[in-house]
Amino acid sequence: MNVADKKRLLREMLFARRFEERCYEAYVERKIGGFLHLYSGEEACAHGVLEAANPGHDYVITSYRDHIHAIKCGADPRKVMAELYAKETGSSRGRGGSMHIFDVEHRFMGGYALVGGPFPLAAGIAKAIKMKGGDEICICFLGDAANNQGTFHESLNMAKLWDLPVLYVCENNLYGIGTRIDRSTAVIDQYKRVSGYNIPSAQEDGQDIEKVFKAAKKAVNHVRSGNGPYFLELMTYRYRGHSMSDSNAYRSKDEERMWSNRDPIIMLRDRLIEAGHITKADYKAMDNEILDEIEDDIIAFAESSPEPRVDELEKYTLAENDPWVYGGGR
Amino acid sequence: MTDIMYWEAIRRAHDEEMAHDPLVICMGEDIGVAGGTYKATQGLYDKYGAERVIDTPISENGYTGVGIGASFLGVRPIIEIMSVNFAWLAMDQFFNSAAKVRYMSGGQLTAPVVVRSPGGTAHQLGAQHSARMEKIFMGIAGLRVVTPSNPRQAYGLLKSAVRCNDPVFINEHELMYNMKGEVSDEEFFHPLEGSEVTREGKDVTLFAYNISVHWCLKAADILSKQFGIEAEVVDLYALAPLDRAGIAASVRKTHRAVIVEEAEPAVGVGSEVMAIINEECFFELDAAPVRVSAAHVPIPYNHSLEKAAIPNADDVVMAVRRMFGK
Numbered sequence: 031m032n033v034a035d036k037k038r039l040l041r042e043m044l045f046a047r048r049f050e051e052r053c054y055e056a057y058v059e060r061k062i063g064g065f066l067h068l069y070s071g072e073e074a075c076a077h078g079v080l081e082a083a084n085p086g087h088d089y090v091i092t093s094y095r096d097h098i099h100a101i102k103c104g105a106d107p108r109k110v111m112a113e114l115y116a117k118e119t120g121s122s123r124g125r126g127g128s129m130h131i132f133d134v135e136h137r138f139m140g141g142y143a144l145v146g147g148p149f150p151l152a153a154g155i156a157k158a159i160k161m162k163g164g165d166e167i168c169i170c171f172l173g174d175a176a177n178n179q180g181t182f183h184e185s186l187n188m189a190k191l192w193d194l195p196v197l198y199v200c201e202n203n204l205y206g207i208g209t210r211i212d213r214s215t216a217v218i219d220q221y222k223r224v225s226g227y228n229i230p231s232a233q234e235d236g237q238d239i240e241k242v243f244k245a246a247k248k249a250v251n252h253v254r255s256g257n258g259p260y261f262l263e264l265m266t267y268r269y270r271g272h273s274m275s276d277s278n279a280y281r282s283k284d285e286e287r288m289w290s291n292r293d294p295i296i297m298l299r300d301r302l303i304e305a306g307h308i309t310k311a312d313y314k315a316m317d318n319e320i321l322d323e324i325e326d327d328i329i330a331f332a333e334s335s336p337e338p339r340v341d342e343l344e345k346y347t348l349a350e351n352d353p354w355v356y357g358g359g360r
Numbered sequence: 361m362t363d364i365m366y367w368e369a370i371r372r373a374h375d376e377e378m379a380h381d382p383l384v385i386c387m388g389e390d391i392g393v394a395g396g397t398y399k400a401t402q403g404l405y406d407k408y409g410a411e412r413v414i415d416t417p418i419s420e421n422g423y424t425g426v427g428i429g430a431s432f433l434g435v436r437p438i439i440e441i442m443s444v445n446f447a448w449l450a451m452d453q454f455f456n457s458a459a460k461v462r463y464m465s466g467g468q469l470t471a472p473v474v475v476r477s478p479g480g481t482a483h484q485l486g487a488q489h490s491a492r493m494e495k496i497f498m499g500i501a502g503l504r505v506v507t508p509s510n511p512r513q514a515y516g517l518l519k520s521a522v523r524c525n526d527p528v529f530i531n532e533h534e535l536m537y538n539m540k541g542e543v544s545d546e547e548f549f550h551p552l553e554g555s556e557v558t559r560e561g562k563d564v565t566l567f568a569y570n571i572s573v574h575w576c577l578k579a580a581d582i583l584s585k586q587f588g589i590e591a592e593v594v595d596l597y598a599l600a601p602l603d604r605a606g607i608a609a610s611v612r613k614t615h616r617a618v619i620v621e622e623a624e625p626a627v628g629v630g631s632e633v634m635a636i637i638n639e640e641c642f643f644e645l646d647a648a649p650v651r652v653s654a655a656h657v658p659i660p661y662n663h664s665l666e667k668a669a670i671p672n673a674d675d676v677v678m679a680v681r682r683m684f685g686k
Contacts, residue, residue, distance in 0.1 A: 089433075123466030132465035139432060140465060144456050150422045151457060154429020161383065161411065161435060181452075184422025191417070346467040347501055349525035355504075357520060358549035 031081070031243055033307050039081060039239055040302060041316055043073040043295045046098045048320050049107060052329065053097070053114060053128075057274050061333075062114045064127045067095040071269040074294035075201045076102050076171065078242025079262070083169055083197075083250045089137045089155050091148045092171040094129035095268075096141025099171055104136035107324075108331040117335035124338045125346060137166075145206075146179025148172060149198070153185045156194035156259075167195045167253045174220050174263075175206025186227040186259070193258035197249050198224075200263040201236065207272045208280045221263040229259050236264030237292045267292075362545055367537040369511035370400040370476070373518035374438060376547060378408050381436060384522060387414040387423055388440030397442050398478065398537040420446050424475065425453035428527075431473045432461075436522055444479035444531070445491045458527040459502035474521045474528050480571060480622055481659050481670050482534035490659035490666075492623035494569075497529045498600040498632070504552055505600035507531035509573040511541035513597050516550025524552060531599070533571050553598050555606035561592035564616040564680055567607065567633050569596040572620040572671070579676035587677075587686050599629060607633060608640035615646040618679050622670060625653035652679050 031039075050068040057066045069076070076099045080090070085103045092099045097114075101107050105121055113120030114128050122132050129143040139155060142148050152170035159166050176182060177200065189196050200220045204211050217223050221231040230252065234245040242264060249260045267289035271278035302308045349355075364372070377384045390397055392405040392415035405413040416423040420441055427437035441447045447454070458471040481490040498505045504526050508514035514532070521528035558573060559580050566576040573595045580591040594610050596602065611617050617637055619630040630651035637649055655669040 091429075121466070122464060122468070125466045126464040130464040132468050134465070134468040140461070140469065142457065144452060147425070147452065147456060150425025150453060151429035151432070153422075154426040154435075155432060156429075157426060158430040158433035158435045161385070161430075162433070180419075181422055181425065184417070184419035185425070187417055187419065188422060188426060192414075346463045346465075348462070348504070349470065352525050354520045354524040354549065355526075355552045357516075357551040358523075 031240060035081070036298065036302060037308065039077055040295065040298050041320070042102070043077050043239070043298070044317060045320050046073045046077070046101065047295060048317070048324055049101070049328070050097065052324050054270070054274070056114070056329070062128065063116065064129070065094070066114070066128050066274040067272065068268070068270045069095055069098045071289065071293070072201055072203060072236065072266045073098065074239040074242050075199065075236045075264045075266055078239040079169065079171070079199050079246040082243050082246035083167065086136045088166050089139055089159070089168040090171070091139040091152050091155065091168065092141055093145065093148065093173060093176065094141050094143045095173070096129065096131045100131040100133055100138045100141070103133060103138040105131065105133035105138055108328050111328045111332040112335045115332040115335065116337065117332060118338045119331070119335040146172065146176040146181040149176070149179070149181040149185035150188070152196050152198070153189045153194050156189065156196035157192065159195055165254060167197055167250065169197045169199060171199045171201060173206070174200055174202040174204070174211055175214065177220055177223060178206070178215060186224055186229060186261075189259040190227045190229050195253050195256070196259045197253045198259065198261045200261065201266055202263055203266050203268045205272065205281070208276060210280070219263070221261060224261040229261050231261035231263065233263040233265065236266035237294045237297060239294055239298055361542045363540050364511055364543050365537065366508070366511045366514050366539045366541070367399045369515035369543050370518055370532070371402055371404075373515045374401055374404060375407070377519060377522045378404065378412065383434055384436045384438065385412045385414060385430070386438040386440065387416050387427055389416055389418055389442050391415060391440050396440065400440065420449035421453050424450035425457060427473050428453055428458045428471045431471045432469055436472055438474045438476065438518070438522060441475060441477040443489055444477040444493045445489055447475070447477050447493060450475070454527070454529070455500050459500050463502060470525050471527045472525045474518065474530060476518065476530040476532060478532040478534045478537070480533040480535060481666065484661055484663055484666055486661045487658035492654070494531045494599055495623055495628040497531070498629070502527070503600060504528045505531065506552055506598050507570040508597060509570050509595050511539065512543050513550055515543050516548055517552065517597065519547070520549045520552050523549070528552065531570060536571060553601060553603065555603040556595040556597060557592060557610065558595045559591070559593040561590040561614065563590045563614055564618060564683065565592045565594055565610040565614045566676060567594050567596055567617060567619045569599060569629065570622070572622055575671065575673045575676055576620050578673035579680070582673065582677050583680055587681065587684070589680060589684060589686070591680065596629070596633070602632060602636060604636050604640055607636050611637055611641050612644050615644055616683060617645070617649040618652060618676065618683065619649065620652045620671065620676055621654070623654055624656045625651055626656060628653065647683050650679050650683060652676050
């Protein structure tokens with residue numbers, strides 16, 4: 031990771047933060063409906079891991095906290111915002127919403143809202159990659175609480191049994207909705223839980239993007255070299271509640287302060303300033319530029335886009351004009 | 361035309377589709393080395409290898425999800441769930457992922473998986489191995505549900521299901537795998553929608569599917585010979601979507617309807633067909649439609665109780681006689 035990469039990643043992470051915070055405002059203004067799960071505080075995880083992989087080429091799948099993973103894979107942020115605004119121009123044409131961002135063109139295979147649901151889907155994508163003989167891998171990002179689902183165990187077992195090219199990234203933010211990990215989970219260190227499946231694993235500081243990148247590089251290389259699955263646990267923290275409907279009253283101010291002192295963006299920014307690669311003024315200018323882009327380009331696009339047509343309510347339920355439904359196209 | 365068994369028809373469809381497309385795979389418990397509990401995949405492991413004929417761990421939700429994930433990239437998995445009772449465990453992935461992914465991605469992704477599984481009550485298998493679950497599957501938007509009543513349909517429906525771009529659930533039956541029937545030696549594809557008039561009649565329509573088609577054919581014979589009633593038997597091989605036009609057409613002809621299902625009456629095929637009749641052709645009816653269904657109980661182990669819980673041809677005859685006051 032050279033200086034130019036670090037500067038670009040600083041901008042990408044700051045963009046992610048501002049994007050999510052703007053979603054928060056739009057939700058409060060009731061421009062965004064449904065449930066909204068924000069990624070603020072966890073930016074170094076998605077950015078560090080995907081920087082070490084090949085986004086747009088490798089397949090990525092995740093949970094309902096999915097906006098930033100999609101954008102890092104190459105999804106147009108305007109389309110992601112338009113999806114949150116439930117518009118026809120949205121990435122899922124307004125049919126999915128915040129929890130179901132998809133961008134198949136960039137191999138972002140979706141956000142799924144059943145906790146633990148993507149575990150087997152990721153293994154299946156990896157099975158297809160292996161059958162087709164490509165050099166892609168599948169990267170599955172999920173939270174720590176997903177590891178208490180049966181799909182975690184079932185999928186890790188099959189991924190190792192068949193040596194599938196899948197990297198499971200556990201974003202351990204210490205809470206499953208509003209329950210602290212030590213109150214829901216017998217083994218706190220998640221990377222230890224996969225040893226029962228003979229899958230190599232590691233735990234890393236998820237707030238320091240340079241550390242994430244280094245650990246992810248090792249993980250990606252392992253999987254891409256045909257050695258089967260890998261499990262990477264990243265210790266992180268979300269600043270907002272589980273979703274917007276979460277009062278966030280279950281966490282102490284001390285704990286929140288401790289984590290905000292290890293903010294992934296501030297840490298990288300200060301490092302670049304100390305090394306003389308950027309100035310405080312550069313950072314401020316970059317922030318303003320991002321805020322303008324979000325307002326003038328992204329929000330404007332979402333606001334001005336049309337809604338889906340009600341007469342297309344049933345479209346996308348089943349395939350259209352599939353000849354095999356009628357006994358074949360021969 | 362050759363007479364082959366239901367399981368042989370399913371095996372032949374697997375074999376042809378796997379030969380036709382290298383991305384067709386099959387997966388499930390005991391389907392590979394062991395050849396399948398009902399022999400539906402016999403010999404395929406030796407022919408196509410372990411990468412394409414996959415013995416899975418006993419993890420129904422997990423391997424169904426693996427099949428669905430693979431289908432996102434164009435792989436066409438045929439997933440066998442050994443007994444439909446175990447499909448409860450796979451409902452999360454089948455309903456939440458396969459059925460909804462096309463819609464919630466705005467048409468970007470599709471899950472062309474086939475899940476096949478035997479339902480029905482067999483020989484004293486007890487409450488947890490005797491479920492009839494077609495009613496559950498047919499209520500979920502984004503899925504197709506078909507249910508073959510003979511080897512010809514078993515072959516042709518699986519062939520079309522593999523090639524169709526929608527997720528398809530095929531409801532088979534534990535007692536039907538050894539049933540023999542004519543299947544063309546030529547390759548063919550059976551439609552996944554519609555219904556089939558299996559026996560023509562003018563006095564009453566017996567709507568049936570899967571094993572209940574056979575009860576109805578037997579009942580129709582008795583009704584004709586002993587009571588002079590000519591029953592039409594309509595085979596609803598497609599349960600989702602149901603053939604509204606075909607159901608209405610037969611009722612317009614006979615003006616009477618009996619729906620025969622192996623499942624419990626609540627929220628089932630019978631209630632759905634009745635609703636369709638009400639919506640499509642209520643004023644054509646000469647009598648209130650009637651359901652012949654199973655008792656609303658977990659299936660008992662005791663043979664006499666088990667028999668009492670499931671309808672048969674005699675129950676169909678009685679229902680029609682009551683309708684005609686004979």
